[in-house]
Amino acid sequence: MVEESDVRVVRFGGSKINLRPPIISTDSRFVLCTSGDSVKVYSTRTEEWLHSLQGHTNQVTGIALNPANHLQVYSCSADGTVKLWDFIDGILIKTFIIGYPLFAIYVSEKHEGIVFLHIAMDTDSKKEGFQLVAVHLPKSAEQEVEAKELSAVSSHISPNPSCTAFGREGQYIAFARNLQLNVYFFRKQKTYSFSLKATDKKGAKNAFTCIACHPTDDCIATGHEDGKIRLWRNFIHKKEYTYSTQHWHHNAVNTLCFTPEGTNLLSGGIESVLVQWQYGTGNRKEFLPRLGGSILHVSASSDGQLFCTSHSDNKITVIESSFKVCGVIQGLVKGDAVLTDLMIDPRSKALVLNGKPGHLQFYSLLRDKHLYNLDIVQQEYIYEAGLDQFEVVKAAFDIKGYWLATVEERGQKSADLEFFLKLWSYDERTQSFVLNTTITAAHTDRIISMCFSSSEETTMLVTIAEDGQFKAWCQGVDDQNFWSCDFVGSYHNLKPTNCSFSADSSLLAVSFQEVITIWSPDTWELLTTLCQPPGVIRDLCFGRLSCSKYLISTTTRNLLCCWNLLTCAFLMDSFSGLYTVFVFKPNEPRPLFTHKNVCSEKIHRAVFVPREEPLNNCDESSQWLNRSQLYFLTQNMDLLTFSTATEEDRMLSSSTRLVIDDSVAVTPFYLLLGKHRQQQQKLNTPSHQAADRPQQPQGSVTITELLHTPAHVLPPASVLCSMFVSSLLISNTGEEDSEGEMEACDSQQELRVQGSVDEVTPKLSKAQERELKRVRKTDFSWMAGLIASKP
């Protein structure tokens, strides 16, 4: 067993960005939003992620611009701290320690130096009792300050942070809970409360869902569960208050927001339509439909030029004041459930999973960025509660990433199940998948699983369904472009559970309850059956490369079984454990690696992702991470991964170098040299990162000198030319040098070539390892001497 310190779980990205309303900076250039334990800063123009403000140790639960300085932002977190940031440079200015888990933050211009926070009434936050407290932030030069001046404004407030809002110029604060609207006047230090009946005669549900205050007028807008919006006026007098009702939303109003001038009121709900009501003119309104998922938050920039809506599908839309969408910031979409497994698109190496309803999303792991959505269902999505929608339940890629097969299903609950099997081919021109074939009645019952054959020449798809049959589908049977059924098979009318192709596609394994059947896809002959010890088989997988003779299966009884197909021998191991990751070698019954309690949340899925370049890690315990990485998806759509120490070091070094590169001004020379340097780096990276270190100073001295000198003071081009050439020559010898190293590394890599995920890795003895390390450290500078001595 291995000590856990070496390989640790790190949060990789893909967290929720729609937890709290996004904020637009005063100059409308940036959008800030909470994302897991950090605050992300996006550009409104390019929609690019600029940087993130990292420092909190738990979920960030609220952000608010500092009213005193518009370049600073407060953030509060469940770890009990409020932090003040300079968000343009990403610098942490101050940390205020409150000591209680915080759930929302509000600030007001009138109350300088005071923040209003939601904290739980009791220490265990599970009870639904929250209170609003005002915290006076002490002024001191220290980095970390403890703020202790807490004064409760109100107790028993709604856990929903959008049910609290500051009124005109911070004179009062309004908060609602269930059926009661409370207004607290700071001057009078009094709370007025107004309540509604639970239901009126028509059966409308009156509970408050959100609240917004007019910036210049004494008016409070409240949203209700039945879709009504009430505008409250004259609430300064406890008895003579009035309200007017407007109704457009057919479901609960999720969010309300006044524009800074107060001319318009924006509202959004589950319908995903942004409605703009003109203030004071009754019922005149504008609509912006089909924005995506249901709208959770709306916020407006302080100049009123931009609006921001955040949606339930982890998306932020930037909208101009003329009601045109001008930007979309998309995080990892949280669908209703990840019904398809996590998959890797072999072409783009992107993570593929369920996204928006009826879509597959492609998510780049390298850049932690949402690439695109592929519309599978191709139908208008109707936002309505309780409607049975088509969902993508299965998807599979072929080995080259040229074909994609999807299954969409509707009517899981009701009796009449509808499902379609669709096959998509990759179009080089449009760089996306194009629908090739739709099969309406592929099986008579639900499709359980499917897989592509892994051979290069012919692509074949095998689907298994609950009707007890498995079908093989082929393309181009009679010179046709579409897919058709090639073979139908079954085994004693048993219900199949899973299927898998061997690495060379010469074998197909289909498991029927407790029996595995092995078929030859060429002749469709039943070759052999493997009978399993008790327990229904859940998963099947063939080994790869040197382990392709192994067939691995898991059963419902917590058993991992391994068959050697050459001898039909059986190896077995049983294990169990909650939230634990085991990594095995197929030929060894003991786990290679165990990691207990990976994270506090429930892990939904996991996937191995091949690395762009293999790591040089000879440590026995983490060798399995050399060629691929294991990613987890948690309930909150956070992506986690295992990372090793060497990898983190390298990431650190690469990021620092990136910063240096950015500081160089973009001049024609830079472009010229930049191209050259990139090539160099490409050559060097496969060998070793350290290899290009020694040459860097040599090249970069001349280069930076060149680049930083203004063009008008540069010496004539003829002089420069020779300098250039000489610098290039030096770097060439450097390359030669690194080649020497590469050889050394190659021998290492050869050893590691077999070191894939599920296969045997030849163990290096300690002595060998030491020898290899020695070889790597050897100085190859004598090679340069050799080359120079050559005529």
Added chain:
Amino acid sequence: MASFKPTKVQFLPKLGEKVTEDTLYWKNYKSPVQIKEFGAVTKIDFSPLAPHNYAVTASTRIHVYGLHSQEPIRSFTRFRDTAYGGSFRGDGKLLVAGSEEGLIRLFDICGRVALRQFTGHSKAVHVTSFLSDGFRVVSGSDDLTCRVWDVPSAVELSSITEHTDYIRALAPSKLNPDLFVTGSYDHTVKVFDMRSGSSVMTMQHGHPVECVLLYPSEALLVSTGGRYVKIWDLLKGGQELVSLKNHHKTVTCACLSSVGNKLLTGSLDRHVKVYNSSYKVVHNFDCDASILSMAVAPDDEVVAVGMTNGVLSVRHRKHKKDKETLTSRRRRGPSYRVFVKGKNFVPRQDDFLVSKPVKQYLRKYDKQLKSFEVSKALDTALQMWTRTSKPEVTVAVIIELNRRGTLKNALAGRNEESLTKILNFLLKHIFDPRFSRPLLTVGDIVLDLYRQVLHQSPVVERQLQRLMEVLGREAELQQELLQVLGILDTLFASLTPRKEVLWEEHCPMSLNNHCVSVSSVSADVCRI
């Protein structure tokens, strides 16, 4: 922001024949011109010369028609009894015909009176023809003889009695003036050589031979008789190449098209079938009476078919010229200039480009669906033209409404007229396997909604009665199919005792699919 996604209409591929070039070629004929003759048309022969007039033998007359005229150009009426087998000489100037009384008459194409009369046959002469040298006439008669006549002297050169039954088919060789082929009711086809004066080859057709035909290369011989068409290879000594059985009554005539030598056969079952070079039927002409004779003009300009009821049906080929005259009558659309107006403008470098949003064009029902007007959308989809010519569109709208959960709302609140529309649509398409599933749901909902008021309208009640009958019949059919499937299962199972899996490969997919809908349909019938 995504735009509205229109309703997806599923087009399921139609089962059946594929459209090939042959079918397109043979479909390209105008509707037939019908010419009434005095009796059954027994022989049609095209003149080999340029205007390609054709002689039609019917009753006691032979009429010569021009290619495009419907009135006879010339007629030979000097027959005392029924005339048979009028055929042209190779230069198209002489015409020979036999008759019921046994006389053979030779006509000049311009004259009216017979130039020569050959007497000798004791019974009716059904087939006559010139040999390819043009100086001799060969005839086959019901007196079992086959005689060759000299045209200049009108004397009989030879008489061969080898057949044992009526001779009803004759084909002279075009390459060799001494060769001809005869077919007889004694089931044989014989090849005669005048140089030896006897048959050189005999083939057993197996049925009374109605017609023989030589391919232009004269390596292949076609004989028809009974329901069979047989192709013989003469170079292999009369070996049978193919035997075709595509008609279900006696095949009376055969001819070859001049483009590509496609074989055409006509039969008493009122069909003309066209075969391709591998003898697969590629096209089919239907006629209104049993076919006795048929001929194809050079270049396939005209297909003339003679029938027992005395009607000569002539099909002319369509030409592009005809189309042009049709289209020229139509109003001309706007000119090209209008289409490109403003679109070929190239912006200069310092111009600001203001892009216009592309407008999405939606169908009417999609527009109504977009604004959630479900009843109206269903009405639009049930419009006359859509529901008759594009039922899949109607069904697609129904499916979309069902998906949105608003099908019940769309079907509710209808009057008798619109309800009959829906029920008519159901009656027509409910047993179509493509549509049955959504339409059964529609049926269910209609019954649920209107159960209370159904008896008020006799029209709707009658339609429901019919619907029940249709569904009952369908259920019976499905049950029978299931039984057949069961029988097949046992058969296959007994055939392959060892490998229990292989049989499913052979099991026809269509049957499998068919039995899927059985349960649902029958269940529904029970409910209704």
